[in-house]
Amino acid sequence: MKPRGVWLAAALMSVITAGCGTGPAVSQQPTHPGSGTPAAVPGVSRTPATVYVHYYLWWTVQHWNDKLGPAYPYSTAPLPGSIDAQGCNPSVSYSGAQIVDVPSEGLYDQTQGVTFERHVQLASQAGIKGFLADWQGTGSTTQGPNSSGYNSRFDLMVKTVDAYNSAHGSSFSLGLAYASFGDYARPASQVIADLQYFVSRYGSDPAFRNGYSPKPIVMWLNSRKYSPQAIQAISHAVEPYVYLLGDETAASWPNDGRYLDGTSYYWSTQDPWNNSRAGSAVSELANLVHADGKQWFAPFIAGYNKQLMGGTCVERRGTQTLTELWQLNSATRPDGWFGISWNEFVENTYLEPSKRYGSKYLDALSALIKKGS
Template structure:
């Protein structure tokens, strides 16, 4: 054997461990997989979070028990919008269903959101808020004019979530309008838009099924542990909508507490168990999309946006439910992209895999000189016993023809 052969073999083994050790090879494997496309599939339909753009500095002083980690933001702040989209995408959310009605402020904010979504390959649907602050229905003529305005001003954007080529919209409050009222509104725009109702039961859906394109049930106050027939009701509604070959958006929420705005019975969050149960029930109804209630409804405490009370706990729960690996936002990113592929939520320090690897290699480096001396001494004293020279089960290392270096299979390379 050439001089120094044992040392070369030991260093070659260490090199192989470096290449094969989990977390070390992954560092060079490129960006992590992106979330599934909004087209979805049977096991992972699109996740759309209800999103509200009503906020200014004074909004956070009314009916709030929790506040965003980002502070008392304005819905006009484009940096806030960029951050929200980045955080949502990192948790497996495919798009926002944004609350809107026509007006100078709402139009401006919706335009900013649509532009940001377009730049970031994110999707936007619109939910029309047809009830006023006191829950009274707006005039039918106003609703009809607002839908036409949305079609003319926003529907051309590629950021709009489309079903068979038509942007998806939802009409909140359809239960407050007659069949003929609904028909008057939808007849003018259904050729260019999909308009979903928000009915609360099968009879309500069937009442206006012929003049709408499906149903998005906004049910945030149900407790999956104590509300009788919760999951069964979702499945009944899904069967009715799908029997007409129309669109069903099933709801899920992390919890609910609207006591400061007139609610009486909160639904506890249970550290993510409520959201997990409701998401599972939504999936069992075979939805065309899951409607997450909500991204930032802080008055009813259904928010998953990072907050003082919950941190980013509910983004972590969503990642687990959606099978998405996390990224973090770079606060120093001058371009505001915020996407940092391959970095864990824990931060930018050494990973667990790194320290585990170091714990394995350090002792080997310490014992290497002694092992080499022992091997050289054994060569001088004759061949070692067979049981010391043959690898046992699970210890075999394959080699390439003519190579002296161990070879391992890396997940980011073809064999």
């Protein structure tokens, strides 16, 4: 896989050194149907929804060990704990465990391409358009695919998607979910270096083709938590080369929207049962984004549970939470959907087949995708 060439690096560096200025112009309009999609007409088939799902790249042998603890019987890989009927109030069965479920396929290793191949096949068969691969680079201007474990796994995932699409005549897609890992004061120069590396190595890779822009999708996770100066500088450096989507709210979009091509909202705790603003908070954001002529990508979850780590729980209620949020967020007329998540087991938002649930959630999502929005 070759870089796009010297011209791209030079162009990016010229933008970086230019400093901050006015916000970038909106990118070329996407080919995907926009926010004016009409309501369904009885008897008329609806187009399947375009869904990407957040996908985490940290599941190595060591990471499973960190999350399951030394007492877990890895050779048999049983359920590591229990939860109640609604998906809350977890209890672990092995000292040191931080999760209560594991994948149906076992404790997979993302340093192996066959892992990505299985997941791409499962997702593609369910009608999912692509994964938003969670990644952060080293921040170095000289980084490469072997500079870190994350870089290596990300590179392997891209190669696997390309090979899968070539072998199956399919068009499964990747987007980048650029991670902050809680460091919102990270120097803008390091974020720019990461995204410069991403564009140089992957900007023209067919795995990143999408129906929204000729540029690769990049969702900047927690964008709203960076300083205004950092948002402006990073956008000026990379927005000409990526379809830059934020992670914004109705409160932050008026300030940050000028630097973005659109947004989603990584709302992993959206609770339709106990939060009276679960719908209005999303619709207010969607209305602001569409009023600016930009693209809105609605989130959805099947549930959330971080109680073992001191957090909260959003009940799964079987598949009711998934279907309720799909219906609720459909009212925002999304240009696409960004689901949370394929494989986040610590926060229990995972949709992939698991030992506890089987394929229940992937099957339910597949039905929603086919139904459309």
